[in-house]
Amino acid sequence: MFDCSLDLGLSRQQVQLTPQGLHLAGRGKGTAAELREVAAAGRTVFLFEVGRMAPVQISGDYFYKLVPTDEAPTIEISGIQMHRTTGTRPFQNARASALTVVRKGVSVLDTCGGLGYTAIAAARLGAAQVVSVEVDPNVLAIARQNPWSADYFTNPAITVVEADSAEFLAGQPDGRFDRVIHDPPRFSRGGELYGGEFYRQLARLLGRGGRLFHYTGKPYSRRHGDSFVRGVTERLRAAGFSVRRAEHLQGLVARLA
Ligand SMILES: C[S@@+](CC[C@H](N)C(=O)[O-])C[C@H]1O[C@@H](n2cnc3c(N)ncnc32)[C@H](O)[C@@H]1O
Known part of the structure; x- marks a missing residue:
């Protein structure tokens, strides 16, 4: 034994x-x-x-694979890892990100569900309701086989919606949510999730006092420096948010006055 x-x-x-x-x-x-x-x-x-x-993997338009780490597993989509594993761990990082905006009793929109770690973290931090939107059925199929995602499908505070976030947002009423956690894939896989129209919709859904955590990663080029994150910041400001950087989370925390 x-x-x-x-x-x-x-x-x-x-x-x-x-x-x-x-x-x-x-x-x-x-x-x-x-x-x-x-x-x-x-x-x-x-x-x-x-x-x-x-093996927990699926071949579709992309190749999806659950990959072990020394904490919760991550998912790779055609070789691109969907969670940070350097200097942090997937579940721990999801909790730290949720902690920037989630308080007891709030309603949360999680725009890019993935394996459900941020949604689970928000629910465990006391959110009254978490609506988590994931566009890709293969990602959800992998999550269903992941023991770390079990709460995603069983916690009564979490509603999983299989949909495109931009379309889902457009159908929601003004002020529907108190908080948003936005953890999109990299720009090349979902440019519209970094666009001015998407941010205006987030502002509409949040209303006054609403808060947003936006993962951006830390793309840096010798030629353009951190212009990507500056661009995201400017578009969020144009949508009405005040914005500060959360360097340790490679993201931005934004707020509507
Ligand atoms: C970085 S992962 C999110 C990880 C997630 N926060 C977690 O805790 O596991 C990004 C996810 O966004 C999904 N996605 C991409 N485009 C989307 C869209 N337009 N609407 C909703 N989800 C989208 C991808 O399929 C992927 O699962």
Whole structure:
């Protein structure tokens, strides 16, 4: 018998290793050949069910893959990681980002749901309601297989909406939310999520006193310096927000007077 985690570090179990393989309580057995496959794969999460073992990945228009870290896993979409893992950890970083704007009892819009970490963090910080919008059904399918995302689908304070954020926003009434967490993919994968029209919609949905956390990353070029973040800041100001940088989170905290 030895002690290990079968759910990516959320809990520990005693498992038994015999020449026939690894005996997984209630989930059958991982054979020696399967264990060799897991070991050889590297950077891959496998789902074990009775009689079946498969990597948590999907080939679609893009290639989606759940990738382990030393905390919650991240998702890679065609090789691009969707969470920060350098100097921070996905779940810890989601909580720190949510903490900049979420207070007990507020209603939160999470514009880019992903694996649901920011939505879960907002709900655990006491938000009364979190509406989390994710456009990509493959991302949601991966999240459903991720033990760290379980709360995303079961916490009664969280509503997951499969939709394009820009379209979803347009259909919502003025002042519908108190807070927004905006954690978009990089610009090349979703330019409209960084545009003036999107920011005007956020301002409309938030109304007076509303607050926004906007992840921007830290793109820097020798030629243009941090002009990308300056551009985002200017467009947010034009939409009515006052803006300050949250360097440690690679983002901006914005507020409507
Ligand atoms: C950086 S990840 C968000 C990670 C998320 N905050 C979490 O806690 O796991 C960006 C996500 O935005 C989604 N996305 C991209 N364009 C979108 C859009 N127009 N509307 C909604 N979601 C979008 C992507 O599929 C991806 O899952």
